[in-house]
Each structure stands twice: as structure tokens, then as C-alpha cells.
Amino acid sequence: GENVEQHPSTLSVQEGDSAVIKCTYSDSASNYFPWYKQELGKRPQLIIDIRSNVGEKKDQRIAVTLNKTAKHFSLHITETQPEDSAVYFCAASIHSSASKIIFGSGTRLSIRP
Amino acid sequence: DAMVIQNPRYQVTQFGKPVTLSCSQTLNHNVMYWYQQKSSQAPKLLFHYYDKDFNNEADTPDNFQSRRPNTSFCFLDIRSPGLGDAAMYLCATSSGGGTDTQYFGPGTRLTVL
Numbered sequence: 001g002e003n004v005e006q007h008p009s010t011l012s013v014q015e016g017d018s019a020v021i022k023c024t025y026s027d028s029a030s031n032y033f034p035w036y037k038q039e040l041g042k043r044p045q046l047i048i049d050i051r052s053n054v055g056e057k058k059d060q061r062i063a064v065t066l067n068k069t070a071k072h073f074s075l076h077i078t079e080t081q082p083e084d085s086a087v088y089f090c091a092a093s094i095h096s097s098a099s100k101i102i103f104g105s106g107t108r109l110s111i112r113p
Numbered sequence: 114d115a116m117v118i119q120n121p122r123y124q125v126t127q128f129g130k131p132v133t134l135s136c137s138q139t140l141n142h143n144v145m146y147w148y149q150q151k152s153s154q155a156p157k158l159l160f161h162y163y164d165k166d167f168n169n170e171a172d173t174p175d176n177f178q179s180r181r182p183n184t185s186f187c188f189l190d191i192r193s194p195g196l197g198d199a200a201m202y203l204c205a206t207s208s209g210g211g212t213d214t215q216y217f218g219p220g221t222r223l224t225v226l
Contacts, residue, residue, distance in 0.1 A: 032213045034213075034214065034215075042219070042220075043203065043217040043218060043219050043220055044156065044203070044217050045217070046214060046215075046216075049214065087153075089155055089156075093213050099144075099207065099209070099213040100158060100161070101213070101215060103155035103156055104155065105154070105155055106153070106154070106155050108153075
């Protein structure tokens with residue numbers, strides 16, 4: 001079955017700097033890669049996703065890149081702000097009628113003022 | 114305009130006393146999921162329904178059961194809660210019609226005394 005590894009487990013960056021979180025997946029059939037942000041005590045919220053037919057997607061300060069050959073995908077946050085502090089989960093799934101998503105272990109991002 | 118609703122938000126039960134958590138959705142989605150999330154960990158899928166078709170994860174304990182009486186509602190029953198079952202329980206939905214995005218409810222935090 002699919003296995004998703006996520007690094008680093010914790011990340012601290014200076015406000016205004018960029019943050020990068022990296023994930024690898026094992027099943028080459030995976031074709032959907034969402035990223036969720038979870039603030040303390042709250043639900044995971046989808047912040048961006050990418051499908052296997054594109055290599056990069058951007059939404060304001062957030063971008064995701066996908067390398068299908070290497071089975072890597074990454075989240076990039078530029079110009080970080082205090083409200084970016086949260087736990088971020090990558091995930092992977094195989095498109096099907098009742099898709100299960102396999103989560104990475106999470107990255108706790110802290111933004112230093 | 115809440116889309117995935119979970120009740121109660123906080124539940125306290127005694128060791129061994131059955132408890133039921135509920136989830137409802139206004140999205141008319143085909144798929145409903147139940148996850149268990151413990152502190153600093155990724156959500157762990159317990160089971161999911163595609164319409165009335167129940168799909169159990171291989172490592173979900175028998176102590177956990179689920180019911181989906183109609184499209185809108187899904188219940189998680191814990192027959193004999195142990196101390197190790199204390200966690201956040203998240204419900205999620207997806208359309209299951211080719212779009213894999215999952216929408217999470219706010220969660221129910223279960224405490225076992």
C-alpha cells in the first residue's frame with residue numbers, strides 16, 4: 001500500500017522568510033496530493049492540492065511542486081506570517097470512487113517574530 | 114453555512130461505557146469517513162462509507178463500529194472505551210465522484226475517565 005514520508009517534523013523560520021516542507025510517496029499510481037493545515041484544536045483544512053498531470057501549482061504565497069519520476073512533492077510558503085504557524089500534513093491518494101488519502105506524519109511550523 | 118457538523122464537540126465517558134459520536138453533512142456527498150487523531154499525530158482512518166457500502170480498515174479495533182442510516186448522517190460507536198481511545202475523532206466527507214478533496218468536520222474530543 002501507499003506510504004507517505006514527510007520532513008522535517010518541526011520547522012522554525014523567521015517571519016518573512018520562506019518555508020519548505022517535503023514529502024515522498026511510494027505508490028506510483030498515486031495521482032492526487034493535497035496539503036492540509038491544522039491549527040491547534042481545529043480541523044485539518046485543505047490549503048492547496050495538485051494532481052499528477054501538473055508539475056506546479058501556486059496560490060498567492062503558497063506553492064506546491066510535484067516530481068512524479070522521483071515521487072517527491074513539496075510545499076513552499078513565501079513571506080511567512082505569524083498566522084502560518086500550524087501543523088501541515090501532506091497526503092497522497094489514488095483516484096477512485098471512494099478515495100482514501102494517506103497522510104504524512106506532519107510538520108509543525110513555527111514562525112519567529 | 115456549516116458543511117460537516119459533529120456533535121458533541123466534547124465528550125466525556127467512563128472506562129467501558131459505550132459512547133456514540135455523530136456527524137452530519139449538508140454537502141450531499143457520497144463518502145463519509147471517520148478518523149482518529151491523537152496528539153501530534155496524523156489523522157488515522159478507521160473506516161469509511163461509500164453510500165451504504167461500509168469499508169473497514171484492517172487495523173481498526175472491533176471496539177469501533179459505525180452506522181450510516183442515510184446520506185446525511187454517520188455515527189461512530191465505541192462499544193467499550195478504554196483509556197487509549199481518548200483522542201480527537203474527525204469526520205470527513207468527499208463527493209466520491211472523481212473529486213478526491215475531503216472536507217473535515219470540527220471534530221469531537223473524547224475523554225475517557
